[in-house]
Amino acid sequence: MSILVLGTVALDSVRTPYGARKDMLGGSAAHFAMSCRLFTNVNLVAIIGEDFPSKYIDFLHKKGIILTSLIKERGRTFKWEGEYKGDLNAALTLNTELGVLSAFRPSVSEVQRKIKYIFLANVDPDIQRHLLSSMHSPTLVGLDSMNYWIHHKRVELLRLLKRVNIYVANDQEARALSGENNLIKAARCLYSYGPGMILIKKGEHGVIFYSDKFIFCIPAYPTDKVIDPTGAGDTFAGGFMGYLTRAKKINAETIKKAIAIGSVAASFNVEGFGLNRTAQLSLNELERRLIKFRKFISF
């Protein structure tokens, strides 16, 4: 079993109360892949520029991530610069340089077109649609987006939502797209847009899952070690989709476990800058924390 993830591979510069890092390997697809690789083969679809350090390519390769559709183009790699203050729950974007991302047209091999599990991480909805249209017959399609697209490409995003099974949004995005403040109402509204499963990520407050069959809520794994939350949402999605891909069955039991696994994966991500912590993570270590997590939340 394998999965295909479309998204960004970026150079991230981040400042948090615990320090600053410049031009780290980052991006939605990279963070997704780093937790997803623990469960399945990950085919990464993204674009980088000429300035992209070859050591980062080697690093992704060594982690077992399939890079045949990571294309390099003339120009500069997508860059994001952000800062976290106070409770580290919200990033303040200081600067974004799209670079080669602005002309990204993903293309995948004939073999990759047959992959059944797809995750469309945050990029322009037109790029997400373009890729999705090239896939043969996916079994499970997950989609993430962001406030910028909700406001600037709402029609395109809504059209795309009709074609995906899972919509993953943070609480602000869920509220913005649905116009509902209450998150259960927001989830119900988003469900009516098409996806059979809605996942609302609330950062340090955990996750709400909504479908017509059941609702599921869990808090975040309780941790006092939050160094850099960048990519936590993508790490969550990577663990969630990775587990479902490996489980092959999609039912209440596997979905709940996938959400718990994604939450635990995200709790490792925040413990280091960029991909530092998740790159060191083993399935064994994740499973040990999963056992602790269950204990923390069951009564």
Add this chain to the structure above:
Amino acid sequence: MSILVLGTVALDSVRTPYGARKDMLGGSAAHFAMSCRLFTNVNLVAIIGEDFPSKYIDFLHKKGIILTSLIKERGRTFKWEGEYKGDLNAALTLNTELGVLSAFRPSVSEVQRKIKYIFLANVDPDIQRHLLSSMHSPTLVGLDSMNYWIHHKRVELLRLLKRVNIYVANDQEARALSGENNLIKAARCLYSYGPGMILIKKGEHGVIFYSDKFIFCIPAYPTDKVIDPTGAGDTFAGGFMGYLTRAKKINAETIKKAIAIGSVAASFNVEGFGLNRTAQLSLNELERRLIKFRKFISF
């Protein structure tokens, strides 16, 4: 087994997106008592003014709440006026009239002094200390406070914390008193102030429990029916303390169940204005929702 709760009995005027109510029965002790009564005999210690409607006294009496230490004094009853907007997670206080509360010196009967389970709901820390000092030998003392006292009577509050077993705070209060943004760090800091158990209420995001023995987190009961959240925190505390009083044993199992019960009780409170919903609540109904809640959060 019985419990004694010190706090306010108030006349609340509230505006939410679902309507407005004037001079409803409210206050920390009233909300606490309304969920606590499902589990144990509740002795309410509070003050009211001459303007307090007798129908509210009859109402509390009919609900089985013991009112021998609800004193009526010359002057006006404590009044609170507030408004909720948007996601209804935070109240905007429009007006507060202390009335008789400003001269409140609680006094309890000799029989009540022997009560082992005590909850000091939100009033001036000096009043809380005064009452606590008059109790013979309490087994379990819980305390709630608010930002006003954290800022204006910090020393008194810290002194009091050394004498209680459980400190119940919302996330803002926990951050303000500890100076820590991360809630696990905040809980650890508050624990160092004296109470063996720290409960941080996060409104729609649930609860974090911290002790030296274990950590426990649960989300709020997922509901889209939030009419008026006033008193949800006190309702939570009432269910929590009520269950512990009835259980008699204080261990990880009973504490976790008490937190779940408090959460479910709070989910009923928000479904109606003031005490409307919790006043109708039966133990049977609460237990049915508890079963659903466990399903919503277990994996």
